[in-house]
Amino acid sequence: MSEELDLLVAGSGIAGLTAAVRAASHGLRVGVVTKGTIAQTATGWAQGGVAAVLGNISDDTEAQHETDTLKAGVGLCDEDAVHVLVHEGPIRVRELIALGAHFDRDPDGTLQLAREGGHSHARVVHAGGAATGAEIERALVAATGRTAAAVHEHVFARDLLVSGGRCRGLVLRDANGERVVRARHVLLATGGAGQLFSLTTNPLEATGDGVAMALRAGVAVADVEFMQFHPTALAVDRMPRPLLSEALRGDGALLRNAQGDRFVNELEPRDIVSRAITAQMIESGLDHVFLDVRPIHDFALRFPSLAGILAGVGLDPTRDLLPVAPAAHYLSGGVVTDLDGATEMAGLWAAGEVSCSGVHGANRLASNSLLDGLVFGARVVDAIVAGKDAAEPTGAMRSLTGRGGWSSVQVSSNGGLDIDKADLDRAAMQRALTEHAGVLRSDDSLLEAEEAVARVHVSPDDDELRNLVSVAEALVQAAIAREESRGAHARVDFPDRDDDDFRLRIVVRG
Ligand code: SIN
Numbered sequence: 388m389s390e391e392l393d394l395l396v397a398g399s400g401i402a403g404l405t406a407a408v409r410a411a412s413h414g415l416r417v418g419v420v421t422k423g424t425i426a427q428t429a430t431g432w433a434q435g436g437v438a439a440v441l442g443n444i445s446d447d448t449e450a451q452h453e454t455d456t457l458k459a460g461v462g463l464c465d466e467d468a469v470h471v472l473v474h475e476g477p478i479r480v481r482e483l484i485a486l487g488a489h490f491d492r493d494p495d496g497t498l499q500l501a502r503e504g505g506h507s508h509a510r511v512v513h514a515g516g517a518a519t520g521a522e523i524e525r526a527l528v529a530a531t532g533r534t535a536a537a538v539h540e541h542v543f544a545r546d547l548l549v550s551g552g553r554c555r556g557l558v559l560r561d562a563n564g565e566r567v568v569r570a571r572h573v574l575l576a577t578g579g580a581g582q583l584f585s586l587t588t589n590p591l592e593a594t595g596d597g598v599a600m601a602l603r604a605g606v607a608v609a610d611v612e613f614m615q616f617h618p619t620a621l622a623v624d625r626m627p628r629p630l631l632s633e634a635l636r637g638d639g640a641l642l643r644n645a646q647g648d649r650f651v652n653e654l655e656p657r658d659i660v661s662r663a664i665t666a667q668m669i670e671s672g673l674d675h676v677f678l679d680v681r682p683i684h685d686f687a688l689r690f691p692s693l694a695g696i697l698a699g700v701g702l703d704p705t706r707d708l709l710p711v712a713p714a715a716h717y718l719s720g721g722v723v724t725d726l727d728g729a730t731e732m733a734g735l736w737a738a739g740e741v742s743c744s745g746v747h748g749a750n751r752l753a754s755n756s757l758l759d760g761l762v763f764g765a766r767v768v769d770a771i772v773a774g775k776d777a778a779e780p781t782g783a784m785r786s787l788t789g790r791g792g793w794s795s796v797q798v799s800s801n802g803g804l805d806i807d808k809a810d811l812d813r814a815a816m817q818r819a820l821t822e823h824a825g826v827l828r829s830d831d832s833l834l835e836a837e838e839a840v841a842r843v844h845v846s847p848d849d850d851e852l853r854n855l856v857s858v859a860e861a862l863v864q865a866a867i868a869r870e871e872s873r874g875a876h877a878r879v880d881f882p883d884r885d886d887d888d889f890r891l892r893i894v895v896r897g
Contacts (some may be wrong), residue, residue, distance in 0.1 A: 392418045394771065397571035397597060399428035401520075401757050402739025403576030404527035405479075405764035406455065408486070411534035413772050417735075419531070420542040420559060421590060423465040426528050429578045429593055430757065433520025434514035434632035434692075436490075437761070438754040439476040443500055448509040448632065449473045456755060459505040459656040460748025461874040462890055463610070465793075468745035468782045470764050471726055472755065479761040480512065480707070488526035490514050502637035504618075505656035511754045516690040517632040523757060543850055544596060547573065547604045554604075554735035558876035560850065570711055572734055572771050574720060575601065576764065579740040580614075580858045582851075584715035584825065585817035588620050588630045590723075594851040595858035597741035601722040602857050602897030606732050607787055609795065609892040610720025610742045611858065612865035613875040614824050615751055618642075618660040619712035621696070622675035627695045628714045631678055633657070633753045644853070645671040645709060654685055658874045659738035659749040660711040665826040668712065669860045677708035713826050715758060719875060720865075723787060724892065726771035728763050729778035731787060736789040738763040745783035749874025765768070774845040786892040795894040798864040807858070813852050816859060822864055829880040833867045861895040868893050 393415035396403045403419060410417045422428070452473045457464050484490065490512045493500045502509040507778035515523035531538060536567055548556035548567055556569035577597030581589025597606055618638070620628035635655040636642075642660070644650050644667045651663035667676050680686060686704045687694040697704055722737040724730055724744045730737055741854050746759055777782050786793040811819070819839030823832040841861045843850045871885035872878050 392416045392568070392570040394572045394574060394768070395420070395568055395575045396576055397557060398428070398576035398578055398739070398741070399425045399538065400428035400576060400578050400739060400760060401523055401527065401816060402760035402764035403574065404531050404608055405761055405827045406574055406576065406687070406738060406768050407503060407536040408527065408530045408534055409765050409768040410771070411536045412437045413609070413768065415771070418570070419538045420535055420544055420557065421504055421538070421540055422543045422596075424540050425538050426524050427590070427592060428524060429590055430520045431524040433523070433588060433757055434517040434521040434630055435634045435754045436501060436511040437476075437480055437757045438506065438511050439480045440473070440510055440766040441477050441480065441512065443498055447510055451750075452508050452510060453507050454487060456734045456746070456752045459750050459752035459872065461658075461747030461884065462886060465745025465782050465785065465875065465894070468726055471766070472746045472758060475762045476758045479765055482522065483526065483761065485728070486526055486530045488514070490522075502654070503633040504636060504654050504660060505752045513634065515633055518579060521639045522755065534674055544577070547600050549604055549732070553733045553863050572736060573601065574728070574743050575735070575737040576739050576760070577741045580855070581715045582857055583817065583820050583842055583859050583862065584819040585626070585628050586620070586712070587715040588617055588717065589627055591627070594855050595718070596851070596854045597720075598721055598738065598741055598861070599854035599857040601730070601737070602861060602895065604732065605896055606730050607723040607894050608721060608861055609783060609786065609894045611718065611747070611862045611895060612893060613719035613747070613749050614715055615657055615715035615717040615719055615864060616661040617716035618657055618664050618713050621676050621677055621700070622710040622712040631693060631709060631711060632690070635678065635680055635683065635690070635693070639698065640678055640680040641682065643677045645673055645676070648679065654719070656750055657753065658877070661826050662709075664713055675710035675712045678711045679707075679708050680704045684751065685689050717751055719749065719751045723796070724777045724785040726766070726781040727775060728767035729770065729775065729784070731778055731784070732776055736767045738767050739796060743783045749897065775827070776856040777793040780790040783892065789823050789893065795892045796868060797894050797896060798868050811839060811841055811842045811844065813843070813855065814842060816855065820859060824866055827877050827879050828866055829878060830867065833863055836863045837867070864894055867895040
């Protein structure tokens with residue numbers, strides 16, 4: 388990577404590799420940097436699948452998928468962004484199949500479709516039952532290997548290289564030290580930030596690196612108060628917590644409280660189910676409720692990877708009730724972009740979980756995340772190839788320009804606390820955020836979270852902790868500012884949704 392690249396991608400999940408493969412096919416000089424190995428990403432952990440209306444079921448339509456996505460997002464989705472996601476999704480899924488991804492099919496070759504929470508129809512394609520992300524990552528890694536894209540593993544993207552108001556590359560660090568790589572365009576595809584919390588389904592790598600880099604460079608970030616908690620992470624003494632896919636509930640699994648009674652419609656969107664579970668946990672004093680998968684026939688055949696996880700912790704899905712509890716799963720907000728993934732800084736793009744294009748609003752619909760990476764990873768490249776160089780007032784970018792009925796409030800992510808003792812480590816911060824900024828929050832609890840974040844000791848060579856602290860500050864400040872309950876953000880002191888004051892994005896700048 389000594390000469391200037393056309394595109395430098397940070398991250399090797401679905402958004403990053405989709406972009407890299409597409410850019411290479413257009414003849415662009417592409418480099419990919421990833422802090423682990425190429426396949427070591429949250430994409431590989433994704434279970435449920437990819438939501439897309441592929442024409443298998445005659446009464447499902449893209450309009451229905453749009454309606455479901457908008458409903459799950461509780462009034463904060465950008466309708467144009469959702470239209471793009473739902474309309475281009477099926478095209479990108481077919482391209483992924485052509486690239487070599489194998490999804491589960493019936494004996495006659497028809498793609499199998501699962502139903503998940505918040506979806507009015509079964510429209511989720513999957514692989515290996517609930518091992519979809521692993522198959523997609525496998526196919527994309529193989530496809531990347533067939534291109535001229537240069538992939539650099541164990542390379543940490545420390546910061547954006549900015550001059551003259553433009554992003555011109557990345558400052559990187561690896562075992563040999565720090566160096567700069569120049570590129571005409573940089574794509575942040577660094578994924579999420581579940582490692583902010585002590586209870587999470589996310590891998591250790593999910594430390595909010597892209598959001599933190601953007602904050603340090605003064606690039607707008609929004610909707611970060613909407614950390615989505617997956618309702619059914621297996622409540623065992625292991626971190627990250629193994630996920631029990633939403634596809635199980637789509638297939639008939641039931642949620643039961645300590646008395647064995649059902650307490651929520653299992654197919655509501657995740658925010659509603661997570662809040663209901665948390666209320667049960669508070670009432671019972673237990674740290675879990677139960678998922679009853681006994682109604683699912685042929686569990687081990689249908690969900691072999693989950694059967695393996697359960698066997699590993701001594702649970703028998705045909706007999707046992709499975710302890711589950713919500714865990715941090717997906718950051719619905721991120722770096723603000725337009726409909727092509729362009730950020731407000733020329734030369735800087737973002738796609739996938741690190742971004743906020745407006746598709747997810749206050750709560751992402753199940754299995755729209757892999758779709759997001761596929762669709763917007765591709766759009767970034769198409770825009771670059773078409774010569775686009777500056778963001779337009781579309782998607783979430785409209786909330787920065789005040790156009791289209793959206794507005795935003797700004798908070799600084801500096802925390803502003805004057806605390807001279809820095810005595811907390813990463814684990815203590817994670818516990819504090821789970822306790823004080825988790826599924827249920829209040830002004831008092833968020834102030835406790837703010838103080839804990841201000842007390843974290845970050846050593847100069849701990850890039851990940853530096854990033855976690857930046858994103859934690861942003862999340863807590865945005866959560867304090869949003870004095871209402873909506874989607875993944877539930878305030879016990881402001882339990883109602885307040886469209887008059889808060890149908891807006893909270894924009895955070897570092
Ligand atoms: C799941 O399988 O429940 C997770 C899929 C997703 O996060 O959308």
